[in-house]
Amino acid sequence: MTTPQDVLITSLDVPSSRPVESGDLSLVLAGAELIDLLGDGSVTLDGELIVPGLARTPADRLLVDAASALVRRPPYESAQDWLWRRGEGLAAVYLAVMEEAGQVARRHRRILPGRPGPATATDTPARRRAAERWRSGDPVLTVLAGALGIQPGPAAAPPEISDDSVEAVLVTVGDAVVELDAVRQRRKIEQAAFDNIWRGG
Structure with missing residues (x-):
């Protein structure tokens, strides 16, 4: 099991405060x-740069x-x-691979066949390993899920990240998700303005 797989399963099993985009x-x-690549020594961080090790x-495909996609x-x-x-x-890639492995199922719609x-x-x-990792309050999974709007119960202890490189990645992930949401909101505003002009014309 890998952290990305745990994140995907958690996103399917645990309710989020907003739709997971x-x-x-x-x-x-x-x-x-x-x-995970940091954890097995495949890479290190030099400031913000990913340095292959x-x-x-x-073991995971x-x-x-x-x-293999690292800049070396x-x-x-x-x-x-x-x-x-x-x-x-990447989400579609993980869903396809995990569906092929029998870890994820997708019901096909009757109204839109083939979709x-x-x-x-x-x-x-x-799934059971991911659930146990979530229940145990694993700090990395907690922070990654939190970026998707998935929060542990109110009694959960705040996650403590002891590795500076891992913490830096988690901060970068949170910033990227916020940036993507800002882009989506800007596009909605622009589209709404365009629609208003179109209707007014």
Whole structure:
């Protein structure tokens, strides 16, 4: 099990204070990948830059893809740039791979044949591990889920991140999600203004 998989399952199982947007989820999954790559020594952070470490082969197929996507020559990529580049469409990729593995199920809509409906996590060891990680108050999962509007119960202790590099990634993820939401809001305002002009004409 990987942190991105735990994040995706948590996003399906735990209610959010707002709808989980695929763009937000993609950014968070890219951040979760980076945290796992930090954890196994595949990368380190030099300030904001992602510096590849030892050439390791992660056990997970999607983390292998993530490791192969690293910029391995100077000037290295910043964590922020990684989120936007690696995160593009990443939620759909994870859903497809986890559906193929039987960890996620998608009911097909009757009204729109061929278009999948909402995804649900299936009863698998992966789901149980993700649920236990969430219940235990794992700080990394708590912060990543929080970026999606998923909050633990009021009695939960505030997450404490002991690793400075992991904390830096988590802050970057939160900033990126806020930035994406601002872009969405700006587009809505622009579209509303355009609609008003169109109707007025």
